[in-house]
Amino acid sequence: MLDVLANRTYRHLFFAQVIALVGTGLATVALGLLAYDLAGADAGAVLGTALAIKMLAYIGVAPVASAFAEQLPRRTLLVTLDLVRAAVALLLPFVTEIWQVYVLIFVLQSASAAFTPTFQATIPDVLPKEADYTKALSLSRLAYDLESLGSPALAAVLLTVVSFHSLFLGTVVGFIASALFVVSAVLPKAKKPSRRSVYERTTRGSRIYLATPRLRGLLALNLAIASASAMVIVNTVVLVQSQLQLSQRFTAGALAAFGAGSMLVALGLPKLLERLPDRRVMLFGAGLLATGLFLGPLAVGRFEMLVALWLLLGIGYSLAQTPSGRLLRRSANEEDRPALFAAQFALSHACWLITYPMAGWMGARVGLNASFLALGTLAALTTIMGMWLWPSDDPAEVPHTHPDMPAEHAHLHAPAVDDQGRHSHAYVIDDEHQRWPRD
Numbered sequence: 001m002l003d004v005l006a007n008r009t010y011r012h013l014f015f016a017q018v019i020a021l022v023g024t025g026l027a028t029v030a031l032g033l034l035a036y037d038l039a040g041a042d043a044g045a046v047l048g049t050a051l052a053i054k055m056l057a058y059i060g061v062a063p064v065a066s067a068f069a070e071q072l073p074r075r076t077l078l079v080t081l082d083l084v085r086a087a088v089a090l091l092l093p094f095v096t097e098i099w100q101v102y103v104l105i106f107v108l109q110s111a112s113a114a115f116t117p118t119f120q121a122t123i124p125d126v127l128p129k130e131a132d133y134t135k136a137l138s139l140s141r142l143a144y145d146l147e148s149l150g151s152p153a154l155a156a157v158l159l160t161v162v163s164f165h166s167l168f169l170g171t172v173v174g175f176i177a178s179a180l181f182v183v184s185a186v187l188p189k190a191k192k193p194s195r196r197s198v199y200e201r202t203t204r205g206s207r208i209y210l211a212t213p214r215l216r217g218l219l220a221l222n223l224a225i226a227s228a229s230a231m232v233i234v235n236t237v238v239l240v241q242s243q244l245q246l247s248q249r250f251t252a253g254a255l256a257a258f259g260a261g262s263m264l265v266a267l268g269l270p271k272l273l274e275r276l277p278d279r280r281v282m283l284f285g286a287g288l289l290a291t292g293l294f295l296g297p298l299a300v301g302r303f304e305m306l307v308a309l310w311l312l313l314g315i316g317y318s319l320a321q322t323p324s325g326r327l328l329r330r331s332a333n334e335e336d337r338p339a340l341f342a343a344q345f346a347l348s349h350a351c352w353l354i355t356y357p358m359a360g361w362m363g364a365r366v367g368l369n370a371s372f373l374a375l376g377t378l379a380a381l382t383t384i385m386g387m388w389l390w391p392s393d394d395p396a397e398v399p400h401t402h403p404d405m406p407a408e409h410a411h412l413h414a415p416a417v418d419d420q421g422r423h424s425h426a427y428v429i430d431d432e433h434q435r436w437p438r439d
Contacts, residue, residue: 004135009185010126013119014136014228016122016181018143020082023174024092026154027089028254030167031101032237037097045364046098047234050105051078055107055353062346063339074122075189079179086175093165117345121338124329125188134270137325142266148201181332204336205343208429212331213436217279218324218392220382220412222348224354227379228313230355231296231372232258235363236310243368257307261314269322278323279394283387290379292316296372306315332394333426382434 005011027216034079035046088108098429123140127133159168209215232255240251265285290312295434299305324344332340431435 002139004127004132004139006133007126007326008138009187010123012124012185013123013183014139014143016178016185017119017140019180019181021143021175022154023089023171023177025168026158026170026174027092027253029164030092030171031105032251033097033248034092034101034165036237036241038101045360046101047237049357049360050101052353052357053102053106054109055349055356057106058113058349059108059346059353062114062117062342062349063205065117065342070258074118074189075182075185077118078115078182079109079255081289082175082179082182084111085115086172086179089168089171089175092171112236113147113345117338117342120325120345121209121341122187123325124337126336129325130329134273134326135327137322138266138269140325142263145281200341205339205341206347208332209339209343209347211429211435213393214327214390215331216278217388218327218344219347219351220280220386221282221320222324223351223382224289224386225284225317226348226351226355227375227382228293229317230352230359232313233308233373234356234359235368235371238363239300239306239368240303243301246303250303254303254310256316257310258317261311261316262318263314265315265318266322269318273323274325277394279390279392282320282323283383285321286379286383286386289313289320290376290383293372293376293379295375297369300368300372324338330428336428374390 030046031050032351035050038046046401085108088104088111091104092101095104123136125131127136158170209219236254237251240246240254241248244250291325292309295309295312299309328340328344329337356377358378359371359375362374
């Protein structure tokens with residue numbers, strides 16, 4: 001997995017990601033504690049609303065930003081967005097009202113909605129071989145997991161000597177350091193797409209996404225993934241500090257258990273994906289998430305059971321989520337890749353827009369047991385839907401014809417085309433292939 005770090009550009013981007021993640025992880029812990037400080041037992045509802053606002057920013061901004069970002073130099077854009085995020089994080093320690101949290105979260109996450117898909121779409125260009133890209137995905141997942149494990153642990157240590165407001169300063173440092181690493185990397189130029197209207201550029205990624213069967217299945221799995229992660233992110237502080245009357249450090253410890261489960265999977269995933277297809281691995285992971293949520297009521301009121309459950313959910317989360325980048329890379333031409341990553345970013349976060357408020361408001365109004373069971377039902381149904389939408393027979397090369405294409409079109413005169421115009425190649429939705437073959 002570490003072989004890919006020999007690539008200098010990827011190495012600098014990876015370090016930029018890691019250090020920004022540490023800062024973001026500190027902010028995640030601090031945001032939960034800030035919500036508890038402002039709203040007490042209703043912290044889950046406040047945090048759920050704040051995270052729903054974050055999702056609205058992601059859904060609304062990502063496709064539009066992608067449409068305009070392709071006209072700008074990647075490095076300049078990424079550095080600018082890092083600095084914007086640092087500036088907003090600098091203001092969070094001074095928040096005294098709940099509405100201020102909502103406003104700053106919207107601005108911060110709007111910048112992230114432009115940053116993250118651009119960053120993600122750059123990696124396949126830096127590492128064009130699928131084996132290298134798979135290692136990079138696992139390394140990225142490992143970085144997220146180490147952040148989930150290390151940031152809460154670091155937060156727990158820092159909270160013994162500083163107030164939680166000071167944790168936001170770690171976020172500022174993380175974003176500034178990330179910008180410096182991006183500045184030091186020489187990024188490949190993005191391949192310019194064909195000239196299209198703003199509307200076409202904004203919607204192209206989602207149109208490719210929804211026309212591709214494996215990605216329709218991925219969208220269903222995204223909702224299962226969001227169901228479990230929303231329960232963890234929104235209600236850990238309530239489960240630990242309100243239900244169990246434990247300290248902030250136990251909240252950080254429970255979150256670290258979720259990260260540890262995911263990290264265990266990330267370490268072995270490249271080898272696993274050499275032996276098993278993505279579909280089987282991801283569906284199994286989603287099934288674990290649904291099972292874990294149904295077991296949730298057994299963990300309410302017992303910290304050791306909660307830690308074990310969060311560990312299980314972390315394992316399922318990594319199995320279901322990490323390979324998604326491989327599906328996206330496989331499902332678009334190079335010039336359409338940024339738009340497709342932006343579509344995944346927006347659509348996956350639309351799922352969190354459903355599950356974050358569901359976890360927060362149900363937990364606050366009808367109880368945590370009901371929240372576990374409702375989200376477990378949603379995860380189970382969407383896992384079954386993903387199994388149905390994503391065909392088990394999903395070859396890279398698909399035989400097809402072009403009945404509506406003019407006979408003189410160059411695409412029909414390739415050597416592999418037979419007399420009936422039937423041919424086979426790596427199939428993606430593009431200008432010449434606008435719908436998936438039915439046979």
